[in-house]
């Protein structure tokens with residue numbers, strides 16, 4: 076697994092050579108930027124790999140130099156985790172990060188009952204406990220097989236049937252309540268995993284954005300978690316196909332437990348042409364209906 080960082084900012088065309096020199100000084104070699112013709116602004120978005128030679132502390136120092144020497148303050152950052160082919164081939168479990176490179180994979184909650192409590196006084200993250208079936212407008216699912224509703228996965232009737240036929244195990248289905256127009260309404264089911272995985276390995280990569288507030292003391296807000304990583308022996312005797320992680324994830328407001336899926340489940344989705352095989356966000360196969368599964372790492 077490789078961690079890559081993308082930067083994004085605009086500068087005057089005349090200062091592009093100086094910007095490239097600052098990156099080079101920190102051991103990062105980037106090409107000439109794209110120039111937007113209309114206003115002679117050069118738009119830089121170098122992507123480079125973080126490793127022992129180029130660490131994130133290094134990059135934070137680079138940002139200080141860009142600011143002090145060239146007055147560049149607003150730098151967009153984005154992390155990518157790039158897996159090797161053998162990591163895809165060996166992983167027993169996968170994290171499902173997306174069911175399409177499109178905002179349509181998200182459906183709004185239309186009134187599910189939750190009980191809500193504060194988890195962290197400092198950053199205000201909240202815990203929520205679901206007290207009723209999910210309430211959504213199922214017409215918004217259109218012909219999608221799996222959509223994301225505030226931390227939960229909701230499957231179409233067709234996908235639910237396929238999972239049963241193929242003997243996918245480790246979950247219960249809870250039918251959602253439809254709220255919206257009658258025409259085009261569909262049967263849909265929340266997937267409720269019945270098992271929680273053992274704790275993950277402490278070797279997990281944790282990153283933060285140097286350009287934003289420092290992480291909260293609760294260890295959740297402001298931290299970008301790298302890929303899920305488990306002790307190999309903890310996963311050898313796993314049965315079933317769908318699990319919740321023991322650790323909390325959050326969406327900026329509420330905590331939730333991430334759902335992980337078996338290799339068998341991923342293969343089923345690809346074999347039945349529900350999604351093409353996608354390896355990473357930058358894969359050209361990652362279209363509006365393709366599913367992005369990241370392999371779980373073992374140590």
Ligand SMILES: [Zn+2]
Nearest residue numbers: 195198291293
């Ligand atoms: Zn906090």
